[in-house]
Amino acid sequence: MDFKTALFYIFSTILVLAALRVVTARNPVHAVLFLVLAFFNASGLWLLLQAEFLAIALIVVYVGAVMVLFLFVVMMLDINLERLRRGFWNNLWLGGPIAVLMVVEMVAVLSARSFGLEAMPAPAPTAAGVSNTKALGVAIYTDYVYPFELASVILLVALIAAVVLNLRERRDHKSLDPARQIAVKRNDRVRIVSMPVEKE
Amino acid sequence: MEQLVLQFFQWFWNLFGAWDAVWAAVQPVWPLIWVLIKIVVIVAPLMLCVAYLTFAERKVIGYMQVRLGPNRVGPLGLLQPIADGMKLFFKEVIVPSGANKALFFIAPVLAIAPALAAWAVVPFFDGGALANIDAGLFYVLGMTSMGIYGVIIAGWASNSKYPFLGAMRASAQMVSYEIAMGMALVTVLMISNSLNFTDIVRAQGRGWFAEQGAGFLSWNWLPLLPMFVVYFVSGVAETNRAPFDVVEGESEIVAGHMVEYSGMAFAMFFLAEYANMILVATLTSILFLGGWLSPVGFLPDGFHWLAIKIAFFLLIYLWIRATFPRYRYDQIMRLGWKVFVPLTLVWIAVVGIWMVSPLNIFK
Numbered sequence: 001m002d003f004k005t006a007l008f009y010i011f012s013t014i015l016v017l018a019a020l021r022v023v024t025a026r027n028p029v030h031a032v033l034f035l036v037l038a039f040f041n042a043s044g045l046w047l048l049l050q051a052e053f054l055a056i057a058l059i060v061v062y063v064g065a066v067m068v069l070f071l072f073v074v075m076m077l078d079i080n081l082e083r084l085r086r087g088f089w090n091n092l093w094l095g096g097p098i099a100v101l102m103v104v105e106m107v108a109v110l111s112a113r114s115f116g117l118e119a120m121p122a123p124a125p126t127a128a129g130v131s132n133t134k135a136l137g138v139a140i141y142t143d144y145v146y147p148f149e150l151a152s153v154i155l156l157v158a159l160i161a162a163v164v165l166n167l168r169e170r171r172d173h174k175s176l177d178p179a180r181q182i183a184v185k186r187n188d189r190v191r192i193v194s195m196p197v198e199k200e
Numbered sequence: 201m202e203q204l205v206l207q208f209f210q211w212f213w214n215l216f217g218a219w220d221a222v223w224a225a226v227q228p229v230w231p232l233i234w235v236l237i238k239i240v241v242i243v244a245p246l247m248l249c250v251a252y253l254t255f256a257e258r259k260v261i262g263y264m265q266v267r268l269g270p271n272r273v274g275p276l277g278l279l280q281p282i283a284d285g286m287k288l289f290f291k292e293v294i295v296p297s298g299a300n301k302a303l304f305f306i307a308p309v310l311a312i313a314p315a316l317a318a319w320a321v322v323p324f325f326d327g328g329a330l331a332n333i334d335a336g337l338f339y340v341l342g343m344t345s346m347g348i349y350g351v352i353i354a355g356w357a358s359n360s361k362y363p364f365l366g367a368m369r370a371s372a373q374m375v376s377y378e379i380a381m382g383m384a385l386v387t388v389l390m391i392s393n394s395l396n397f398t399d400i401v402r403a404q405g406r407g408w409f410a411e412q413g414a415g416f417l418s419w420n421w422l423p424l425l426p427m428f429v430v431y432f433v434s435g436v437a438e439t440n441r442a443p444f445d446v447v448e449g450e451s452e453i454v455a456g457h458m459v460e461y462s463g464m465a466f467a468m469f470f471l472a473e474y475a476n477m478i479l480v481a482t483l484t485s486i487l488f489l490g491g492w493l494s495p496v497g498f499l500p501d502g503f504h505w506l507a508i509k510i511a512f513f514l515l516i517y518l519w520i521r522a523t524f525p526r527y528r529y530d531q532i533m534r535l536g537w538k539v540f541v542p543l544t545l546v547w548i549a550v551v552g553i554w555m556v557s558p559l560n561i562f563k
Contacts, residue, residue: 029356033303036349056338060382064345065375068352072371075356075364131334133395178534 008048015041028074036067053133202234238330242319250474251281257518264522288470291463296358299460303357308461308468311350315475318343322482323397325492325503337395340483341382344438347476348374350469351440351447351457358460366456369529370440370447376536377437383544384431387424387551388487401491405501407561413497419490423554423561426547428488430540432513435480437532439473442521446529481513482506 018038025031039062046055113119140148213219226233255270255277262269270277295304321336323329333339348371355367389395392403407418421428437444448456458469485491485506492506527535554560 029303033353052333052335053338056335056342059342060338060345064342064348064378068348068371068375071352071356072368075352075367131395133335133338175530178531 004048008045011041011044011048015045028077029071032067032071032074035070036063039063039067051132053136205234205237235330242330243316246316246319246475246478247471249478250471251285253474253478253514254284254470255281256514257521260515260518261522264519285467288463288467293463293465294460296360296460298359300357300359303353304460305465307350307354307357307457308465308472309350310353311347311472312468312475314343314346314350315472315479318479321397322479322486323401323491324506326401326501327398328492328503329398332396332398335395336397337385337389337400337487340479341378341385344476344479345374345378347472350472354461354469355457358457360460362453362455362459363457365453366447366459369453370457373440373444373447373532373536374438376533377434377540380430380536380540380544381434381438383541383548384424384427384434385487386548387427387544388420390548390551390555391420391423397486397491401486401493404490405493410497414495415490415493415497416495419488419493421488424488424547424551426543428484430544431488432480432484432516434536434540435484436517436520437536439476439480441473441477441517443524443527444532446526446532449526477514477517478510481510481517484513485509 015038018034018041021034022031022038025034039058043055043058043063046052046058210219210223213222258280259269259277270280273279273283295301318340320330321333321339323332329336351370351374352367355363355365355370358364388400392400394400394403404419405415409415409417440447446452448454448458453459458466461469489509490505491509492501492503494501494505
């Protein structure tokens with residue numbers, strides 16, 4: 001077993017264990033942190049595939065931004081585990097078969113028949129001088145420019161929708177217009193009065 | 201460099217006549233040892249710089265406020281940071297009774313590890329980086345975005361009100377300013393055509409001004425002046441330094457996420473904060489002020505130029521702290537989202553149009 005294979009097994013073992021803990025951890029904050037660990041190891045796996053841009057993008061976007069906000073929300077929630085677990089046995093008749101179905105589907109798609117070495121041979125190693133950042137950029141902005149633009153527009157619509165849904169103009173709010181605050185001059189607030197000196 | 205070190209070891213072990221035996225044992229793992237040596241050579245001076253940055257901060261702010269600053273321990277007070285370090289080292293680490301113990305101790309580690317890991321790709325002189333990787337800029341962005349976990353976990357694991365408020369403030373603030381920082385870096389990589397730090401610095405050494413011997417005019421700060429300012433100010437906000445230090449605003453929430461920490465655990469947060477300050481100063485020097493390049497043609501390039509530039513930005517850090525009052529929290533958010541992010545977006549478009557126009561100077 002060479003070094004890379006050993007690294008692969010280390011990363012994937014931690015990844016699977018962390019993913020398992022995400023769904024089994026009692027404390028939701030722990031679950032989020034295990035999810036972060038899972039992302040980190042997935043990023044390590046991508047690095048092994050020589051996809052350094054995607055690997056670091058995973059860290060920057062998911063670990064650095066999305067999960068931080070996730071953690072932010074989860075920490076604020078007052079989660080009562082007892083209440084969450086109450087419906088477990090009542091809903092099992094629906095949840096159980098769906099879980100089994102998903103496992104069967106994943107096995108059907110991801111099994112060795114369609115993802116084995118014969119069906120998916122390892123890609124040729126990239127030449128030393130090729131930057132995969134550049135290759136990705138070329139692919140996105142030339143070959144796949146329309147799907148890419150379309151995806152961006154969909155994201156933009158979702159973004160604007162989220163803002164619009166949350167934007168409520170309150171009548172009684174007390175916030176101040178920053179431009180007016182900055183525009184305040186000394187003479188608006190202070191009046192200099194010249195007084196004769198008073199002596200005792 | 202590697203040869204020199206090897207020769208030194210050979211000379212040392214030959215004093216005992218044991219070089220051949222030692223080399224036979226060490227040779228298989230020598231690349232690992234060599235990397236470890238390089239890591240020590242980077243981290244040890246960095247820690248020393250952190251220690252003396254705290255000293256410089258107190259001295260500089262002292263002089264700015266017409267005081268003397270620390271002057272009791274050692275000549276001119278020069279041993280003050282050592283004394284501070286010793287004190288923190290021997291203090292008891294107190295764990296609050298309601299704290300989440302495991303996370304309470306992981307938090308300082310999560311704070312300092314990314315702050316040190318980011319240094320792996322920073323080039324100190326031409327070819328002088330621990331790892332000269334292709335996506336260096338992106339790697340640093342990823343590592344610095346990890347630093348927030350230390351703060352946020354510390355705040356939550358302490359199970360205390362002020363630390364929690366500090367962590368909430370920190371997560372909102374750092375995520376906001378990261379966007380402005382990343383966008384500012386996009387313009388840099390557009391005109392340098394690379395994510396590699398060494399290439400970015402080399403790209404700044406080319407151009408009409410560099411040929412005339414006035415290299416400092418061909419550095420990135422001039423065509424990207426707004427981004428230069430945005431990047432450095434966002435860097436100040438990202439490291440939670442004054443005037444953006446509401447995360448640990450003394451008058452409001454004591455010391456934010458660090459309230460419940462003592463001894464070395466507290467010192468780790470402190471080290472991480474100052475290591476991040478030096479990192480932001482270094483990155484600003486490399487990305488906008490030409491790194492190790494000499495400002496004028498008749499002087500040689502070298503590490504000393506980078507050191508001077510870093511020291512300059514660190515001085516600005518301290519100067520800002522001594523000058524400006526603390527921002528209000530909503531104003532911080534406004535500056536990040538409504539001023540910096542639109543400004544960077546506009547400047548990305550400006551640089552893009554500039555680069556496809558006939559006036560393109562970045563070739």
